[in-house]
Amino acid sequence: MDYDEVRDEVDLVVPVKTLDRAKTRLTSATGGDPVSHAALALALAMDTVSAAVATPGVRRVVTITSDPAVAAEMAALGVEALPEPAEPGLNAALRHGARTLRSDRVGALQADLPALKPGELQAALEAAGNRRAFVPDRQGTGTTLLLAAPGGELDPRFGVGSAGHHRISGAVALFGPWPSLRCDVDTEEDLRLALTLGLGAHTANALPAWTT
Numbered sequence: 224m225d226y227d228e229v230r231d232e233v234d235l236v237v238p239v240k241t242l243d244r245a246k247t248r249l250t251s252a253t254g255g256d257p258v259s260h261a262a263l264a265l266a267l268a269m270d271t272v273s274a275a276v277a278t279p280g281v282r283r284v285v286t287i288t289s290d291p292a293v294a295a296e297m298a299a300l301g302v303e304a305l306p307e308p309a310e311p312g313l314n315a316a317l318r319h320g321a322r323t324l325r326s327d328r329v330g331a332l333q334a335d336l337p338a339l340k341p342g343e344l345q346a347a348l349e350a351a352g353n354r355r356a357f358v359p360d361r362q363g364t365g366t367t368l369l370l371a372a373p374g375g376e377l378d379p380r381f382g383v384g385s386a387g388h389h390r391i392s393g394a395v396a397l398f399g400p401w402p403s404l405r406c407d408v409d410t411e412e413d414l415r416l417a418l419t420l421g422l423g424a425h426t427a428n429a430l431p432a433w434t435t
């Protein structure tokens with residue numbers, strides 16, 4: 224391949240915590256019922272992955288999870304689930320996923336984007352060109368998508384204030400008209416906003432009673 228060309232295909236790693244530990248800030252949305260909470264956390268991931276799979280320019284999607292229920296549901300979507308590495312934590316999981324894929328180009332997509340529209344993800348991939356780049360969440364402090372440069376390391380720095388950490392590490396911040404890509408759902412307020420953007424079917428079916 225000519226390295227002056229933009230490489231327009233990417234493989235995405237989507238990390239998903241075990242459902243009993245996931246989305247603790249969203250617990251109030253389901254009234255503290257652990258079964259409904261797990262169903263909602265799973266639905267967020269299923270809609271995110273479904274949209275990623277449907278995005279032109281995305282060649283392959285894999286999840287990283289140690290939860291067998293998540294792995295089984297992802298298999299039903301035709302998406303492989305890689306086990307967590309021995310080293311704990313989100314960034315270790317992403318590094319492991321990126322290395323396992325051995326892709327020309329890899330990215331990390333958060334699993335809590337239930338309104339994600341394939342056209343918006345595609346537009347962000349195109350805006351990145353050949354740069355290592357990231358998309359900040361709607362508050363501008365977190366990161367929803369991190370893309371390695373073609374042939375480059377992902378070098379994930381997720382966690383509190385990750386947008387600043389990705390910027391300092393040299394990644395280019397992409398601010399486009401992509402509300403569904405920037406609307407990660409951590410809290411009830413985020414879920415209300417995602418609802419106005421148009422939720423994927425899994426999350427729409429798992430919504431708490433207050434939304435109806």
Ligand SMILES: Nc1nc2c(ncn2[C@@H]2O[C@H](COP(=O)(O)OP(=O)(O)OP(=O)(O)O)[C@@H](O)[C@H]2O)c(=O)[nH]1
Nearest residue numbers: 238239240245246247248287312313316333334335
């Ligand atoms: N595989 C894996 N995924 C993780 C891990 N920690 C976080 N994630 C995922 O990383 C993404 C971003 O994490 P957060 O938005 O903080 O989600 P969360 O940790 O479930 O939510 P809170 O409990 O409210 O912090 C989500 O898709 C999580 O499922 C981890 O240790 N391993």
Ligand SMILES: C=C(OP(=O)(O)O)C(=O)O
Nearest residue numbers: 365366381382385407409
């Ligand atoms: C883990 C992150 O997400 P959040 O801020 O949604 O917890 C992050 O942005 O690095």
